[in-house]
Amino acid sequence: MHIPDGFIDVPTSAAFVGLSAVGIGAALKGARTQLDDKTAPLAGLTAVFIFAVQMLNFPVVAGTSGHLIGAALAAVLVGPWAATLALTVVLLMQAFLFADGGLTALGLSVFNMSIIAVWVGYGTFLLIRKILPKNKSSVAIAASIAAAVSVPAAAFGFWIQYVIGATGTFSNSAVFTSMIGVHVLIGIGEAIITGLTVTAVLASRSDLVFGWKNNKNKLEIKNV
Amino acid sequence: MSKNRKFYIGGFIVSLFLAGVVSFYASSSPDGLEKVAGDIGFIETAKDHTLAEGALADYGVKGIENERASVGIAGVIGVIGTAVVAGVFFKIIARKPEKSKG
Numbered sequence: 131m132h133i134p135d136g137f138i139d140v141p142t143s144a145a146f147v148g149l150s151a152v153g154i155g156a157a158l159k160g161a162r163t164q165l166d167d168k169t170a171p172l173a174g175l176t177a178v179f180i181f182a183v184q185m186l187n188f189p190v191v192a193g194t195s196g197h198l199i200g201a202a203l204a205a206v207l208v209g210p211w212a213a214t215l216a217l218t219v220v221l222l223m224q225a226f227l228f229a230d231g232g233l234t235a236l237g238l239s240v241f242n243m244s245i246i247a248v249w250v251g252y253g254t255f256l257l258i259r260k261i262l263p264k265n266k267s268s269v270a271i272a273a274s275i276a277a278a279v280s281v282p283a284a285a286f287g288f289w290i291q292y293v294i295g296a297t298g299t300f301s302n303s304a305v306f307t308s309m310i311g312v313h314v315l316i317g318i319g320e321a322i323i324t325g326l327t328v329t330a331v332l333a334s335r336s337d338l339v340f341g342w343k344n345n346k347n348k349l350e351i352k353n354v
Numbered sequence: 355m356s357k358n359r360k361f362y363i364g365g366f367i368v369s370l371f372l373a374g375v376v377s378f379y380a381s382s383s384p385d386g387l388e389k390v391a392g393d394i395g396f397i398e399t400a401k402d403h404t405l406a407e408g409a410l411a412d413y414g415v416k417g418i419e420n421e422r423a424s425v426g427i428a429g430v431i432g433v434i435g436t437a438v439v440a441g442v443f444f445k446i447i448a449r450k451p452e453k454s455k456g
Contacts, residue, residue: 131387136401161447170448171358175365177440182373182433185413185425187381194389195381212444219440227435228428229403229411288387298396305394312386335361 131199131284131313132224133239133291135232142295147237153245154218160211172338173208177216179327180204181223188319196316199243199284202251202277203324206269206341207331210252217244242287251280255341269342270329277324281317285309366437373429377413378422 165173180200187195200220204213218240224230231239255276262268289306296305328339336342384392391397409416410428418424 131385133387134400134403136399137391137396158447161444165444165448166450167448170444171362171441173444173447174437174441175362175369177444178369178433178437179365179372181436182369182377182429185373185377185380185429185432187383187385189381189383190386193383194386195383196386197380212447215443215447216440219443220436223432223436223439226405227408227410227432228413229405229408230413232401233404285386296396297399300394300396305390305396308390308393309386312390316386334364335357338361 131239131242131288132221132231133235133242133288135234136297138235138238138291139295139297140234142291143234143238145237146241146291150218150237150240150245153214153241157211157214157218161209161215164209164211169208169212169338169340172335173212173216176200176204176207176213177219180216181220183323184220184224190312190315190319194312196281196312196319198320198323199247199281200324201243201247201284202255202273202280202320203327205248205252206255206273206276206324206328207339209340210248212340213248213252214244217248238288238291242284242291246287247280247284250283251276254279259341266332266336266342267329269332269339270325273328273341274321274325278314278317278321281320282310282313285313366433369433369437370430373433374426377425377429 180198180203183198183200187197190196201213201217204216208216221231221236221239221244225233225236255272258272258275259268262272289309292305293302332339332342388397391400403411405411410431413428414424415427418427
């Protein structure tokens with residue numbers, strides 16, 4: 131969902147640069163308090179892994195592909211603040227090194243994927259985790275559902291931007307239906323990859339996983 | 355090798371493999387947004403990327419004709435580049451102010 135230059139007009143793109151900057155500023159502050167020497171390398175590895183997996187477009191329906199965004203995955207692994215930053219690093223690398231995602235559209239793409247998808251994904255993760263038993267497979271299931279929801283959420287972000295500042299004159303409702311429809315399908319792939327990755331990391335280094343640690347902390351507090 | 359080192363090196367190698375080898379097999383169909391833009395018609399409003407002539411534009415190394423090598427090398431460069439940028443960035447972020455005072 132890397133937006134090319136030209137889809138959205140310059141004033142709207144500029145406004146979203148501002149909004150994204152506010153979001154990144156908050157994330158910098160949050161990540162500073164939350165990350166430590168032990169978890170910072172996982173934030174780096176999460177960005178690397180997301181970059182790699184974003185290259186792997188999978189077929190969705192005839193003539194359409196999708197790839198992981200990784201927002202929910204990052205939020206569960208390293209927390210939402212660091213996730214926003216990790217996704218932003220990936221988007222910057224892609225735009226500047228690989229000409230993937232327009233430079234003037236960066237604020238738009240960062241807003242949809244690093245902010246909306248991360249926070250909707252994280253919120254969904256917390257909600258689902260609450261109603262499931264407190265074990266590792268619940269964390270993986272909650273992460274998968276969060277991933278499935280985060281992709282159409284990012285698509286919804288694009289739709290808002292389209293309604294505000296599209297340079298074309300096509301029907302808003304047609305864009306809405308198509309964008310949400312295809313991204314619900316891409317969200318299934320996102321859910322599978324996220325679930326498998328979270329399961330693998332939990333199996334080897336559950337002590338590093340933000341979405342699992344939190345769980346344990348709460349239990350410890352209850353036990354006291 | 356410590357458990358920590360093993361985990362990070364393992365994750366890095368998996369990423370190198372995915373970006374360097376598996377990427378060749380990725381679907382080349384338009385992604386969700388591109389497809390929607392094409393179907394509805396606003397794909398025409400897209401402008402060429404400012405850096406479309408860049409050495410690694412569109413995940414290929416300029417001058418390398420072999421597609422498998424081109425995308426693979428681009429992927430490896432991307433993984434290493436992201437590791438350096440994200441690694442340094444998060445290290446700085448995680449630095450606690452107490453330490454810098456001393």
